[in-house]
Amino acid sequence: MPAFANSVCAAVLAAAAMSSLAMADDAATPIGDAVKDLPIFDAHIHYKEPAWDAYPVKSIIQLMDRNGVVMGLVSSTPDEGTIMLWEYAPNRIVPELRPYHGNAGSSNWAKVEGMQEYLRGRLDTYPHEGIGEFHIHRLDPFDEPLFRDVIKLAKERDIYLHVHSGADEIRWLYGLDPSAKIIWAHAGLGESANGVYRLMKERPTLLADTSLKEYEILDGQDSLHPVWKKIIYQFQDRLMVGSDTWVNSQWDDYDSIIASNRAWLSLLPRDVAEKIAYKNAERVFDRDISMDLIGKR
CATH class of the missing domain: 1.20.5 (Single alpha-helices involved in coiled-coils or other helix-helix interfaces)
Known part of the structure; x- marks a missing residue:
């Protein structure tokens, strides 16, 4: 040549x-400062009875609007709170059914008589798109029949289980049915970042919301925790943000909670930030999510 x-x-x-x-x-x-323009899907909202007077339904949607939260996955104790929000703003609320009601709470719900009938009745009456968020504090072999029924109820409707537990409990649920559809609440909460990574890698269909993990994900003001960075990039199609408004003080701090989530999302490339902020939820719940919904119900 x-x-x-x-x-x-x-x-x-x-x-x-x-x-x-x-x-x-x-x-x-x-994405940096442009993160402020991303719509947010809040994948972990509760509208529990103590909030009903302090935060009427209209004020909840106004809080969401103010923070660019376009849509949210809502469960409540009791379920009437979820239904009130959904009826007020059906285009903004994705309802899921929490088992807690009456004397059934996080520590005993799996042992309450008539739980299967309660769940089936609510699921037949309202358009819930998940069962949860529910807790598994410890594994009890005597609870297996109830959990098999819960998984069956979800599979009949092709909806998710939203589970607050450690990694071993998630493995146990998959042992009952490997095809169960699960969102891991708080990405395990008490689980270490390494434990989260191991389970997410082990179970390729497992989704997770990162509520209450925002300050763990941030390693200082302008960097990501190294293991969480690996989790985020490797499992970017399976994560969603959340607020966990389990007490009224979380509603009081809603602005700062959403801001803290935008803070770590701002450190990601646009395409990754968009997936976790709202695009994964679009796929999972078959919704169109955009800022055009702000100010609407």
């Missing part, structure tokens, strides 16, 4: 390499 042709070829290859590097750099550039 003539020397001139060689030099042209080298120049073309160099330019192509530089272009590829530039594209890679663009893909890795954090």
Whole structure:
């Protein structure tokens, strides 16, 4: 090949390499301040009875609007709270059925007589798209029939179980039915980042909401915890943010909770931030999610 042709070829290859590097750099550039423009799907909302007077349904949607929270996955103690929100703003609320009602709470719900009938009755009456968030504080073999029924109820409707537990309890549920659809509440809450990574890698269909993990994910003001960074990038299609408004003080702090989630999302490339902020929820719950819903019900 003539020397001139060689030099042209080298120049073309160099330019192509530089272009590829530039594209890679663009893909890795954090979204930064533009994160404020992303719609948020809040995948862990409760509207429990103590909030009903302090925060009427209208005020909840106003709080969501103010923070760019376009839609939310809501469960409540009792379920009437979820239904009140959904009836007020059906385009903004994805309802799921929490088992807690009457004397049934987080520590004993699996042993309450008539639980299967209660769950089936509510699921037949209202358009819940999940069962949960419910707690499994410890494994009890005597609870297996109830959990098999709960999994069956979810599978009949092709909906998710939203489970607050450690990793072993999630493994146990998959042992009852490997095809169960599960959202891991708080990404395990008490589980270490390494424990979260192991289970997410082990179970490729497992989804997780990151509520109450926002300050663990941030490693300082402008960096991600190294293990959480690995979790986020490797499992970016399976994570959603959440607030966990389990007590009224969480509603009091809703602005700062959403801001703290935007803080760690701002450190991610746009495409990854968009998935976790709302696009994964679009896929999971078959919704169109955009800022156009702000101010609407």
